[in-house]
Amino acid sequence: MAAEKMALAKAINESLRTALDADPKVLIMGEDVGKLGGVFRVTDGLQKDFGEDRVIDTPLAESGIVGTAIGLALRGYRPVVEIQFDGFVFPAYDQIVTQLAKMHARALGKIKLPVVIRIPYGGGIGAVEHHSESPEALFAHVAGLKVVSPSNASDAYWMMQQAIQSDDPVIFFEPKRRYWDKSEVNKDAIPGPLHKARVVREGADLTLAAYGPMVKVCVEAAAAAQEEGKSIEVLDLRSMSPIDFDSVQASVEKTRRLVVVHEAPVFLGTGAEIAARITERCFYHLEAPVLRVGGYHAPYPPARLEEEYLPGLDRVLDAVDRSLAY
Amino acid sequence: MTVESTAARKPRRSAGTKSAASAGAKRTGPAAKKSPGTTGAEPELVQLLTPEGKRVKDATYDPYVADITPEELRGLYRDMVLTRRFDAEATSLQRQGELGLWASLLGQEAAQIGSGRATREDDYVFPTYREHGVAWCRGVDPTNLLGMFRGVNNGGWDPNSNNFHLYTIVIGSQTLHATGYAMGVAKDGADSAVIAYFGDGASSQGDVAESFTFSAVYNAPVVFFCQNNQWAISEPTEKQTRVPLYQRAQGYGFPGVRVDGNDVLACLAVTKWALERARHGEGPTLIEAFTYRMGAHTTSDDPTKYRADEERESWEAKDPILRLRTYLEASHHADEGFFAELEAESEALGKRVREVVRAMPDPDHFAIFENVYADGHALVDEERAQFAAYQASFADEGEGK
Numbered sequence: 101m102a103a104e105k106m107a108l109a110k111a112i113n114e115s116l117r118t119a120l121d122a123d124p125k126v127l128i129m130g131e132d133v134g135k136l137g138g139v140f141r142v143t144d145g146l147q148k149d150f151g152e153d154r155v156i157d158t159p160l161a162e163s164g165i166v167g168t169a170i171g172l173a174l175r176g177y178r179p180v181v182e183i184q185f186d187g188f189v190f191p192a193y194d195q196i197v198t199q200l201a202k203m204h205a206r207a208l209g210k211i212k213l214p215v216v217i218r219i220p221y222g223g224g225i226g227a228v229e230h231h232s233e234s235p236e237a238l239f240a241h242v243a244g245l246k247v248v249s250p251s252n253a254s255d256a257y258w259m260m261q262q263a264i265q266s267d268d269p270v271i272f273f274e275p276k277r278r279y280w281d282k283s284e285v286n287k288d289a290i291p292g293p294l295h296k297a298r299v300v301r302e303g304a305d306l307t308l309a310a311y312g313p314m315v316k317v318c319v320e321a322a323a324a325a326q327e328e329g330k331s332i333e334v335l336d337l338r339s340m341s342p343i344d345f346d347s348v349q350a351s352v353e354k355t356r357r358l359v360v361v362h363e364a365p366v367f368l369g370t371g372a373e374i375a376a377r378i379t380e381r382c383f384y385h386l387e388a389p390v391l392r393v394g395g396y397h398a399p400y401p402p403a404r405l406e407e408e409y410l411p412g413l414d415r416v417l418d419a420v421d422r423s424l425a426y
Numbered sequence: 427m428t429v430e431s432t433a434a435r436k437p438r439r440s441a442g443t444k445s446a447a448s449a450g451a452k453r454t455g456p457a458a459k460k461s462p463g464t465t466g467a468e469p470e471l472v473q474l475l476t477p478e479g480k481r482v483k484d485a486t487y488d489p490y491v492a493d494i495t496p497e498e499l500r501g502l503y504r505d506m507v508l509t510r511r512f513d514a515e516a517t518s519l520q521r522q523g524e525l526g527l528w529a530s531l532l533g534q535e536a537a538q539i540g541s542g543r544a545t546r547e548d549d550y551v552f553p554t555y556r557e558h559g560v561a562w563c564r565g566v567d568p569t570n571l572l573g574m575f576r577g578v579n580n581g582g583w584d585p586n587s588n589n590f591h592l593y594t595i596v597i598g599s600q601t602l603h604a605t606g607y608a609m610g611v612a613k614d615g616a617d618s619a620v621i622a623y624f625g626d627g628a629s630s631q632g633d634v635a636e637s638f639t640f641s642a643v644y645n646a647p648v649v650f651f652c653q654n655n656q657w658a659i660s661e662p663t664e665k666q667t668r669v670p671l672y673q674r675a676q677g678y679g680f681p682g683v684r685v686d687g688n689d690v691l692a693c694l695a696v697t698k699w700a701l702e703r704a705r706h707g708e709g710p711t712l713i714e715a716f717t718y719r720m721g722a723h724t725t726s727d728d729p730t731k732y733r734a735d736e737e738r739e740s741w742e743a744k745d746p747i748l749r750l751r752t753y754l755e756a757s758h759h760a761d762e763g764f765f766a767e768l769e770a771e772s773e774a775l776g777k778r779v780r781e782v783v784r785a786m787p788d789p790d791h792f793a794i795f796e797n798v799y800a801d802g803h804a805l806v807d808e809e810r811a812q813f814a815a816y817q818a819s820f821a822d823e824g825e826g827k
Binding site: 153161163164173176209210213244246345 | 580
């Protein structure tokens with residue numbers, strides 16, 4: 101089968117369809133995932149084809165969705181649950197952190213919890229409160245969870261396949277403002293490992309490391325910088341737990357400068373961890389301190405202000421300039 | 427303002443007197459007043475054996491214990507005695523510094539043994555952290571339960587070995603796991619059932635409410651077994667609910683039953699009935715076992731600060747073990763030889779528990795990094811290696827001396 105161009109949301113839909121087809125133990129669960137196909141239509145048509153027993157419309161209760169998914173996983177199922185929006189995951193946070201993340205260890209490895217939690221996340225779509233947040237660091241901080249985020253359709257397709265096949269719980273953050281971006285998906289390709297970062301664009305002067313929705317911004321920033329004669333490498337981290345520090349290190353040893361970009365607040369975020377680790381690993385290679393670009397230590401703002409809050413091209417380029425000025 | 431919110435402003439009963447209000451108890455003083463929010467009639471309490479050890483008839487539930495043999499009755503008695511002994515031993519071990527904490531089941535033996543013995547081997551049990559008697563019924567070696575309390579692990583057994591899930595510390599979380607598991611049982615077309623244990627305090631948790639919703643919506647084969655032991659640490663049941671707990675089920679569309687939680691026969695019969703309903707595709711049931719936690723919430727607790735001695739004394743008169751012993755003796759189903767043998771067995775169990783706990787090895791240092799993930803994790807690997815190097819540095823120092 102040749103590569104096919106499709107939107108990121110459609111790629112996840114196709115991936116879920118493939119998984120449902122391949123393994124009768126795979127279940128889709130969540131609010132509105134059935135007849136409606138999800139509020140973003142990511143699960144569109146799946147209930148029609150696989151039935152209400154496999155694609156399950158749940159009561160409106162996030163803790164219940166995750167808690168029952170844990171029980172189903174204990175029974176041998178592989179539930180893929182949808183949390184409708186990032187800010188709605190918190191009623192389920194207890195189940196995810198105190199139960200899902202720890203049960204494998206508590207049972208001395210005798211039981212496995214292959215649960216995928218899909219969370220459309222991030223801003224940029226003009227939504228109301230609690231519909232635009234980026235809580236990935238809160239999950240990456242918890243041992244027992246794996247946290248990933250695709251930035252394009254191909255990764256969305258393959259990373260979802262790999263997340264479902266994983267015997268560990270995976271928090272799958274979907275960049276909702278990229279749902280409609282199209283790119284090539286080759287379903288015959290052999291994907292790289294789920295937690296391996298990818299060099300999106302080669303460069304020599306500085307590394308921009310990002311994931312999910314910010315990868316596209318960083319690619320655009322690199323293109324703009326090139327017009328000014330700067331050679332910027334862009335790294336798509338793809339995974340926030342674990343983080344592929346080896347790939348970041350390799351890139352930084354080449355470019356000697358690193359700027360980490362994410363939508364989430366900078367304070368105690370993914371970028372802070374990367375800055376600390378890379379400073380340890382690459383202290384003698386760095387020509388400048390690792391800089392971070394991200395959200396502010398403030399609640400996600402109302403939609404009319406989100407352009408000020410979200411890192412855009414100019415804020416990324418400003419950080420590039422600051423780094424290169426050292 | 428609604429009628430309910432007006433009622434909520436009425437003065438409440440004091441904590442120290444409220445638990446004398448058990449059904450079957452002689453009711454005096456303020457506890458005899460009807461609870462706000464109830465219909466005025468006392469909740470019906472299923473009872474097959476009175477506190478005086480007399481067998482009473484119950485047309486609905488008698489059939490579920492009609493074929494019980496004297497040997498099985500002695501078995502229930504043995505289970506309760508040995509569970510109490512194990513529990514007492516664990517409490518002592520905590521006092522001796524061998525365990526960091528213990529959650530005693532003293533007084534709740536009938537609720538646990540009755541319901542536990544009602545389960546079938548292929549049923550699945552989701553306990554709180556106090557279901558030592560249910561674990562006993564499931565064939566879990568009691569010493570396995572002590573690892574987490576001694577601090578050598580955070581769970582420590584394979585739940586699939588006895589279909590007995592790990593103890594759950596976060597209150598009420600396991601009711602959702604039970605419901606999900608039961609949804610899976612139904613999907614598999616199996617005729618086994620699931621039972622989830624929780625307490626009166628947990629009934630206030632959102633997870634318990636959500637598990638009721640999910641189990642009802644999906645008609646899951648799950649039995650919710652609430653041991654209302656009257657106290658959630660220092661908070662009485664009135665701080666959790668304005669209606670008898672078993673009545674909660676009605677709002678979710680499945681039956682609720684209150685059973686005398688100190689009557690092992692009644693607990694056995696009612697749980698069998700509920701499990702059969704589940705097996706036959708009739709969905710969830712809520713059982714409220716009305717019982718009493720005779721000891722502290724855990725060994726860290728001091729119940730003298732929040733409840734009166736008289737309350738405990740009134741419940742001692744309803745002791746689950748004494749009443750079955752009275753019945754066994756009166757019906758000549760057990761002789762002195764049986765009780766003497768059981769006493770010796772009880773002593774042996776206590777000795778074994780002491781020895782096993784004291785011999786329990788501390789975990790290997792590298793256990794910190796084991797089973798964090800099923801598929802591995804780069805950060806865990808990196809930190810394990812750092813830890814190993816750090817540990818090895820001490821060995822090098824030793825060698826250098």
